[in-house]
Amino acid sequence: MSDEKIHLKVTGDGSHTLFVPELNENYHSWHGAYTESVHVFIETGLKIAAEKFKPVHIFEVGFGTGLNAILSYEFARKTAHAVTYTGIEKNPLNMDLVAQLNYRDHWKDENLDEVFMQMHSKKWDEEWNAAPFFRFKKLNGSVLDYIFPTAEYHVIFFDAFAPEKQPEMWTVELFSKLYASLQPGGMLVTYCAKGQFKRDLRSAGFEVETLPGPPGKREMVRGTKR
Ligand SMILES: C[S@@+](CC[C@H](N)C(=O)[O-])C[C@H]1O[C@@H](n2cnc3c(N)ncnc32)[C@H](O)[C@@H]1O
Numbered sequence: 001m002s003d004e005k006i007h008l009k010v011t012g013d014g015s016h017t018l019f020v021p022e023l024n025e026n027y028h029s030w031h032g033a034y035t036e037s038v039h040v041f042i043e044t045g046l047k048i049a050a051e052k053f054k055p056v057h058i059f060e061v062g063f064g065t066g067l068n069a070i071l072s073y074e075f076a077r078k079t080a081h082a083v084t085y086t087g088i089e090k091n092p093l094n095m096d097l098v099a100q101l102n103y104r105d106h107w108k109d110e111n112l113d114e115v116f117m118q119m120h121s122k123k124w125d126e127e128w129n130a131a132p133f134f135r136f137k138k139l140n141g142s143v144l145d146y147i148f149p150t151a152e153y154h155v156i157f158f159d160a161f162a163p164e165k166q167p168e169m170w171t172v173e174l175f176s177k178l179y180a181s182l183q184p185g186g187m188l189v190t191y192c193a194k195g196q197f198k199r200d201l202r203s204a205g206f207e208v209e210t211l212p213g214p215p216g217k218r219e220m221v222r223g224t225k226r
Contacts, residue, residue, distance in 0.1 A: 004021035005021070006018050006019065006020050006021070006093070006097065007019055007021075007097075008097070008100055008101070009026065011026075011028060011029065011030055011031065011032050011033045011034075012029075012030060012031040012032040012035075012215070012216065013031070013032030013033070013034055013035045013106075013215075014032075014034075014102075014105070014106075015028075015032060015033045015034035015035075015102060015103060015105075015106055016033060016065075016100075016101050016102050016103070017029075017030075017033040017065075018064075018065065018093070018097070020161075023161060023165045023166075024165075025161050025162060025165045027064055027065060028067075029191065029214060029216060029217060030216070031214065031215050031216025031217065032214065032215060032216070033067065034067070034103060034106045035214050035215060036191060036214040036217075037067045037068050037071055038071060038214075039213070039214035039215075039220075040189055040190070040191050040213070040214060040220050041068045041071065041072075041157045041159070041189060042068075042071050042072065042075055044189050044211060044220065044222055045155045045157060045187065045189035045222070046058065046072055046075055046083070046155055047075070048155075048187065048222075049154045049155035049186065049187060050075075050079065050081045050083075052154070052185050053154040053183070053185075053186075054081060054082060055081070055082035055083055055084055056081065056082070056083050056084075056154045056155060057083075057084050057086075057152060057153045057154050057155075057183075058072055058083060058084065058085045058086065058153065058154070058155050058156075058157060059086050059087075059088075059152075059153040059155075059156045059157070059178075059181065060085070060086070060087035060088070060156070060157040060159060061088060061143050061156065061157065061158050061159060061160055061169070061178075062087070062088070062089060062143075062159040062160055062161075063087030063088065063089035063092075063138050064089060064093070064159070065093065065098070065101055065103075066087075066098070066116060066119045066120055067101075067103060068087075068157050068159060069085055069087055069119055069136065069138075070103065070107075070112060070115065070116045070119065072085050072134075073085075073112070073115055073119075073130065073131070073134050073136075074107060074109070074112060076131075076133045076134045077109075077131065077133060077134070080133060081133070082132075082133045082134070083133065083134055083135075084134075084135040084136075084137075085134070085135070085136050085137070086137045086138075086139065086153075087137075087138045087139070087157075088138070088139040088140075088141060088142075088143050088146055089138060089139070089140060090140075090141065090142045090143075092124070092140060093120075095120060095121070098117075098120045099117070103116065104116070115130060115131075118130070119136060119138070122136070122138070124138055124139065124140035125137070125138075125139055125140060143160075143169070143174070144168065144169070144174065146177075148177050148178070148180065148181040149181060150180055150181065151180070151181070151182065151183050151184070152181055152182075152183070153181050153182050153183065153186055154182070154183055154185075154186045154187075155186060155187055155188075155189065156178055156181070156182065156186075156187070156188040156189070157189060157190075158178070158188050158189065158190040158192075159190065159191070162192065163192065163194060163196070163197060170192075170196075170197055170200065171200065172200045172203045172204050175188075175200055175201055175203075175204035175206070175223075176204040176205070178204070179204045179205045179206060179225055182225040183225070184225055184226065185224070185225065186224070186225050187222055187223060187224045187225070188201070188206065188222070188223045188224075189220070189221070189222050189223075190220065190221055191213065191214070191217065191220050192220070192221060193210055193213065193217075193218075193219035193220055193221050197221070198210070198221060201221070201223045205225065205226075206223030206224060206225065207223065207224045207225075207226055208221060208222075208223050209221065209222045209223075209224070
């Protein structure tokens, strides 16, 4: 095991990701963290869910840097489409590291800086009405222990580390719980498009689509609850 700490890296589009020496794994795609989040989670997930549901209830596996949460906030503000966001995180980041993330260089609205830092400084497990169009809650714990509500969420951002790094997160058992937590017509999106993962997602009941991935990644997956 490495003694090195989690540290910042610059990805292909200039935005930061975090490198975890212990896993030899990044939080995001090398080709562009910001671009990947927009493509996989916002454009292919939240935007499609918003065509069917209002408000949209998001559940994220792995709050991490909060990039998907702040991009969801931006989407809700821009479109005036109400969103509630719940993210779960097992290993919260320290604030010194969060403060160094350069995502503010990528968004146009300075207002987002404050909301982003507030998302990180807010207490865990408490709901925060960030704006009339955005309710936010982050849970501190493992998704593997989480007691899911039934038929609650409309879109799940499944942003765990890769299956070969964290196999315990890519199981039919967890996908079945996620499936039960979705409303009919709700969906799960992720950057992974491995064959075994898609078979497991189908076993859990999802209708699986393989879709174009972000730059540098050929494919991504969206699973929908019929
Ligand atoms: C690939 S990173 C993505 C994080 C985040 N979505 C982002 O964009 O920064 C995976 C995240 O899942 C978290 N994680 C790992 N195991 C977990 C578990 N069992 N329950 C909840 N979160 C977990 C990690 O700490 C990390 O923050």
